[in-house]
Amino acid sequence: MLNITMIGCGAIGVGVLELLERDPQLCVDYVIASPGSEELVRQRLACFKNPPQVLTALPADARPDLLVECAGHRAIEEHVLPALERGIACLIVSVGALSEVGLVERLEAAAELGRTRIELLPGAIGGIDALSAAKVGGLDSVNYTGRKPARAWKNTPGELVCNLDSITEATVIFQGSAREAAHLYPKNANVAATLSLAGLGLDRTHVTLIADPLSEENVHHFEARGAFGGFELSLRGKPLQANPKTSALTVYSVVRALGNHAHAISI
């Protein structure tokens, strides 16, 4: 059995815990919450048969097999970097945090120091295996478009581009590099960052973000061209009820990755 620590327990975290209840090979012992939110998180977990312990930091003597981040960009600096230095293998969904200049190198150095690894999860997108394989032969272009219902862009800079409550047609709210998208939209452009880290890099991956009042889905579309040929993928993700910014596939991606660490066959 693998002992797991989970950072953050919101829409993704609760969804993951619900699914892991079925798997005797995976046990989440600790949930790390933001200071001040511990009681709220304990209430969220009250319905679980064996709720994890809720803390604000990993105890100094704790030695989980895996740490999985489901919290947000700040959690990478706060929890993932120190855990890597302590030799704890980490899986993260807030991949957009790696758009901060120098953070990739610091994570690499921390993992080398701790003789461990950090795994960037695909989250809401697919095709990362093919894209990163295509990169080996050389890529010419990767273009990504993220289209979400207007409500998913609340409390983002998209509110300065258009009135999200009154737009009647799909409206482009951002065009630029994946690095800029991930920085401006930390809760909506992790996919852009993941595609760029697998492919052409944060500065050469072109990103378009769209608020679509007529859509009920989070649609992730990308096209890649290179020595391998070309491919395009359109993924129409169902948003989570608990957080319309986040697609349900992100939860399943975390559960799949954790299962792959525990089970005899990984796929």
Ligand SMILES: NC(=O)C1=CN([C@@H]2O[C@H](COP(=O)(O)OP(=O)(O)OC[C@H]3O[C@@H](n4cnc5c(N)ncnc54)[C@H](O)[C@@H]3O)[C@@H](O)[C@H]2O)C=CC1
């Ligand atoms: N790679 C991907 O495809 C996707 C990645 N994400 C990432 O996952 C994150 C979480 O998504 P949701 O669960 O939907 O958000 P949420 O807002 O429902 O839950 C996040 C939880 O983490 C907690 N939290 C935030 N910062 C923390 C910290 N530094 N330490 C401990 N706890 C912290 C919050 O209090 C909250 O309870 C997003 O912010 C985004 O960065 C989200 C969707 C897709």
Ligand SMILES: O=C([O-])CC(=O)C(=O)O
């Ligand atoms: O969950 C999704 O659809 C994708 C998402 O929020 C992100 O890329 O940050």
